[in-house]
Amino acid sequence: xxFKDLGPQLGWTMVFLAEYIGPLLSYLLFYFRIPYIYSNRYxxxxxxxxxxxxxxxxxxxxxxxxxxxxxxxxxxSHGTMPLRTIVKNCAYYxxxxxxxxxxxxxxxxTPPSYGExxxxxxxxxxxxxxxxxxxxxxxxxKLRGDxxxxxxxxxxxxxxxxxxxxxxSCPNYTYEVGAWVSxxxxxxxxxxxxxxxxxxxxxxxxxxxxxxxxxxxxxxxPSLRVAIIPLIL
Numbered sequence: 001x002x003f004k005d006l007g008p009q010l011g012w013t014m015v016f017l018a019e020y021i022g023p024l025l026s027y028l029l030f031y032f033r034i035p036y037i038y039s040n041r042y043x044x045x046x047x048x049x050x051x052x053x054x055x056x057x058x059x060x061x062x063x064x065x066x067x068x069x070x071x072x073x074x075x076x077s078h079g080t081m082p083l084r085t086i087v088k089n090c091a092y093y094x095x096x097x098x099x100x101x102x103x104x105x106x107x108x109x110t111p112p113s114y115g116e117x118x119x120x121x122x123x124x125x126x127x128x129x130x131x132x133x134x135x136x137x138x139x140x141x142k143l144r145g146d147x148x149x150x151x152x153x154x155x156x157x158x159x160x161x162x163x164x165x166x167x168x169s170c171p172n173y174t175y176e177v178g179a180w181v182s183x184x185x186x187x188x189x190x191x192x193x194x195x196x197x198x199x200x201x202x203x204x205x206x207x208x209x210x211x212x213x214x215x216x217x218x219x220x221x222p223s224l225r226v227a228i229i230p231l232i233l
Contacts, residue, residue: 014071019089023097024063030101031056042107049111053105055187059125062179065130070226073137096195104187112188122186126179133175137160140172153218166222167230169214172209173227177203204228225227 031052035043049054103109112118139162143154156165164171180196207228214221227233 011155015086015089017067018086019093020063020066020070022090022094026098027056027059027063027101030098030105033105036106037102040213043213047109048105049109050109051186052109053107054119054123056124058183058186059101062130062183065134069134069137073141075135088110096191096225099191100189100195103189103191109189112186116186119186122182125182129175129178129182132161133172133179135159136164136172136175139165147190147206148156153214153221158211163229165225167205167225168228169211169225170203170228173207174230178229204233 001075030037033045037043138152138156139159143152147194155166156162161175162171164174168174177196177200180192180199183194184196204227211225213226214225
């Protein structure tokens with residue numbers, strides 16, 4: 001019997017709460033333009049552009065949904081995460097949220113090139129991706145309810161948002177990337193696009209790992225499925 005000291009650990013629920021509360025609150029600090037962030041002239045003022053308020057609503061909704069899912073939906077196969085990894089993850093989420101918020105809520109921010117048309121189409125895509133992401137998480141939650149002896153791979157059901165399971169192994173990541181792509185289009189902000197790209201790279205790595213695990217575990221795993229982007233990747 002071997003023992004290994006894993007160092008300070010935190011449960012996964014606490015991990016996600018720490019990661020998601022930070023972006024939620026830090027973004028709001030920039031949106032309300034508290035003093036010392038921008039010049040005193042703009043302290044506690046509001047942006048004249050409706051898209052700025054809409055972006056704040058979408059960002060707040062996204063992380064509020066994540067917090068609700070963490071508490072009521074997600075089930076974790078691993079018990080804990082090392083404390084130093086949590087610090088790194090929090091720095092990533094909190095730092096990028098502040099960076100995005102700084103530019104989107106900046107007094108010199110300019111709205112998207114195609115105006116309301118661009119914003120409205122991006123909003124529709126954002127809402128659909130958020131609904132799809134939530135639907136996938138519910139499906140995965142029910143799948144885990146069978147316990148280790150009844151393990152099976154996820155399949156689409158009557159919910160149209162789950163039909164993406166016909167083509168990819170991790171549609172929750174597909175929808176997550178779609179939500180951030182739509183947020184990038186809505187705000188037309190370069191830091192958001194950069195954050196989306198980094199998130200896509202990381203989620204692709206996770207999706208490929210999960211895809212390979214499904215193939216190894218289940219001999220009848222659908223051959224049409226790929227990791228994250230239908231028919232491509």
